[in-house]
Amino acid sequence: MLRYFNDILMGLWSLIIGMGITFREFFKPKVTLLYPHQSVKMPARYRGHVELIPDDEGQPLCVVCGMCEKACPSNCISISGEKPEGSKRKVLTSYILDFTKCSLCGSCVDSCNFGAIRYTKEYNLASTRKEDYHFDLLKRLEESKK
Amino acid sequence: MTLTFINVVAAVIIAIAFVAANAAYLVWAERKGAGFIQRRPGPLENGPWGLLQPPVDGIKLMTKQLLIPGGVDKIIFVIAPVLAMFPTIVSFVTIPFSETIVAHNMNIGLLMIFVFGSMSAMALLMGGWSSRNKYSMISSVRAVSQAVAYEIPMLITTITVVLIAGSLDLMEIVGKQTGGFWHWNVWPLKAGLFNILMPVSFLIFFVCSLAETNRAPFDLGEAESELVAGFHTEYSSMGFGLFFMGEYANIVIGACLTTILFLGGWDCPFGLFPGVWWFIIKIYALICTFIWIRWTFPRTTIYSLLNLSWKVLIPISLFNLLLTAGLLKVF
Numbered sequence: 223m224l225r226y227f228n229d230i231l232m233g234l235w236s237l238i239i240g241m242g243i244t245f246r247e248f249f250k251p252k253v254t255l256l257y258p259h260q261s262v263k264m265p266a267r268y269r270g271h272v273e274l275i276p277d278d279e280g281q282p283l284c285v286v287c288g289m290c291e292k293a294c295p296s297n298c299i300s301i302s303g304e305k306p307e308g309s310k311r312k313v314l315t316s317y318i319l320d321f322t323k324c325s326l327c328g329s330c331v332d333s334c335n336f337g338a339i340r341y342t343k344e345y346n347l348a349s350t351r352k353e354d355y356h357f358d359l360l361k362r363l364e365e366s367k368k
Numbered sequence: 369m370t371l372t373f374i375n376v377v378a379a380v381i382i383a384i385a386f387v388a389a390n391a392a393y394l395v396w397a398e399r400k401g402a403g404f405i406q407r408r409p410g411p412l413e414n415g416p417w418g419l420l421q422p423p424v425d426g427i428k429l430m431t432k433q434l435l436i437p438g439g440v441d442k443i444i445f446v447i448a449p450v451l452a453m454f455p456t457i458v459s460f461v462t463i464p465f466s467e468t469i470v471a472h473n474m475n476i477g478l479l480m481i482f483v484f485g486s487m488s489a490m491a492l493l494m495g496g497w498s499s500r501n502k503y504s505m506i507s508s509v510r511a512v513s514q515a516v517a518y519e520i521p522m523l524i525t526t527i528t529v530v531l532i533a534g535s536l537d538l539m540e541i542v543g544k545q546t547g548g549f550w551h552w553n554v555w556p557l558k559a560g561l562f563n564i565l566m567p568v569s570f571l572i573f574f575v576c577s578l579a580e581t582n583r584a585p586f587d588l589g590e591a592e593s594e595l596v597a598g599f600h601t602e603y604s605s606m607g608f609g610l611f612f613m614g615e616y617a618n619i620v621i622g623a624c625l626t627t628i629l630f631l632g633g634w635d636c637p638f639g640l641f642p643g644v645w646w647f648i649i650k651i652y653a654l655i656c657t658f659i660w661i662r663w664t665f666p667r668t669t670i671y672s673l674l675n676l677s678w679k680v681l682i683p684i685s686l687f688n689l690l691l692t693a694g695l696l697k698v699f
Contacts, residue, residue, distance in 0.1 A: 230680060237665065244405045244664040253407045 269326045270342035271319060274359050280367045282360065283338035286312040293333035296323040314360060321347075321355040379471045383460045387453075391616035392422035394655065401659040432605040440602065441498035448495035449607045452614035455484035455491075456621055463624050464539050466634040466644035477538040478530065481625065482523065485580065488618060489515030492582075492589060495611065496599035507598035510670055511589035514579060517677035518586075522576035524685040525569050528692045529553055529629045542633030549637035554630040563695055565688040570630045572685050574654075577622035579673070581615060583658060585665040588673055623654035 255262060264270075272290075274282040286303030298320045303312040331339055349355065396411060396418065403410025411418030436442060462477035464470040474480060489512055496508025532553060533541040545551050554570040556563050579586040590598030600611045627633060627650040634647040668676075 240664050241660060244660065247407060248401075248404045250407055252409055254409065256409070256412065 264343040264345065268341065268343055268345075269328060270344040271321050271324060271326070271347075271357060272330055272339045272359070273342045274314075274317060274363045275338055275340055276363055276367070280363075282314050282317075282363055283336055284314045284317065285336055285338070286314050287335070289333045289335065290330035290339060293329040295327060295329060296325060298324045299330060317359040319357045319359055321357055322352060379461070380457075383457050383471065387457050387460060387617045387620070388613065390620050391613035392426060394616040394619065395425070395612070396422050397655075398659050398662070401656070402663045405660070405663040426609070429606055429609040434605040434607055435602075437500070437602050439500045441500070444494050444498035445602075446607075448491050448498060449603065449610035449614075451494060452488055452491035453610045453617065455487040456614055456617035459484045459621050462538060463621070464542065464628070464633065465647050466642075467539070469644055470539070473537070473539050475535070475537045478526065478536045478541070481621065482519075482526070485618075485621065486515070486519060488614065489519075491611075491614070492599045495603070499599070499602040501602050503595040503597075504599050504601050507589050507591075507595045507601075511582065511599060513670075514582070514586065514588060514673060517674050518576045518579040518681075521572055521677060521681035521685040522580060524682070524689050525573045525576070526629065528569055528685070528689050531689075531692055531696060538628050538633075542628055542635065545632040546635045546642070548635075549632065552630060552632040552635070563688070563692055565684075565691055566630075568684060569688050570626075572681050572688075573630065574626055575676075575681065577626060578658065578661065579677070581618040581622050581658075583615075583619065584662040585668050586673055587667060588670050591667055593667075619655060619658055620651065623651040623658070626654055627651050 274284060277283050284301075284303075286301060288301065291299045291301055300316075300318045300320075301314065302316050303314045305312045328341070331341065347355070399421070400410040400418070402408075411421040414420035414424050436445060459481045461471045462474050462480055464473060464477075492511040492515075493508045496504040496506075496511065499505070529541065530536060533544045535541060535544075545553060549555070554567055556566050582589045589595075590600065592598075595601070600608050603611060624647075627647060631650050631654075633650075634642055634644055636642045636646050
């Protein structure tokens, strides 16, 4: 009999404790972000798709050695370059990343000896067309200059 | 006031408008409350503080197709949502908001509210049974067993109050509690009657009204994690909308009844400015507690739900009934 009343009272007390907790939470500041209006700043080591790093004049640091192309296990990267008359190094003419196959392993970034590519912080990449995921990174670099 | 046709139509329109507005904005309040307790902002996009969310939801529900699945019991399937909404609107007829604001006072008002209140369990049973869906079926059986289990302590507690007031007339029950908060039925200080179990009675009534309205933590009828959506799984459009509105209108009725029976109706706690605003303040305080409870406690199981009623609430409320009757006889 004593246990019966004890159970009821202890149960009631636990309910009051629970309500106290939610009461306190009610007045605490919000912890969520309003996604389309605000978004989270991606951490420094976040791996988005790769992009070209520009030098001081805004030209790509890439020397078209082709190491990233070879390192890519999924053959996502296709690059081409040319050596203009009188220039010492090759100049990048196109850098196409097929993001549909990329698994973000990072081998391309690791293999680059010239520090010419890095991860972006892009994550809003939804699209209904497959072609939207064939990124022209050179064009992207030129656009980012503007 | 004579019962002319225009009077009746006006009263019905006001009752429906009050119920619908309350149901719509309680959904907003519920979502806002849930948001704040979970440290989110709640509805925000439509209008300032998301205040246009209820009309937008209403338009969305009304413009959707009303699907009637093959194989359902058509007539009952269509009647059920109407039956969920109708008794709550009728119950508002006899609820006194103040000494002057009452649609039609009856000397058996309390009885009438309970008669119509018991019909809402019927609506859940009809909706779930006619849906031809095993989850709806299980849900409706649960809803009925729950309604049976919780109507008993609720009614016993009500009888206790009726014994004290000596009337089934809601106006008179409130009338007996006027003159400050120490006269309310919730306190054991009531003149000449030191029944220390009255706060417990209030608690029992409050828990029962939570369970009667199928609110969390007693929303076993629509336990999403077990029964899809319970009795309204097969309902779309306003069929679902009516069930939903019925639930919120029931909450308002429950809060009104608790206020009238235990918290002195429109009586002011300090004897100042009695009026309809005190009634409104009290019912919304109770409704806020309903919302607060919903977002605090997880859903119980059907066994512990029924155990709570049969092993705890019914014995205690019965004991309180006997005690009150004895005290009334002695003093």
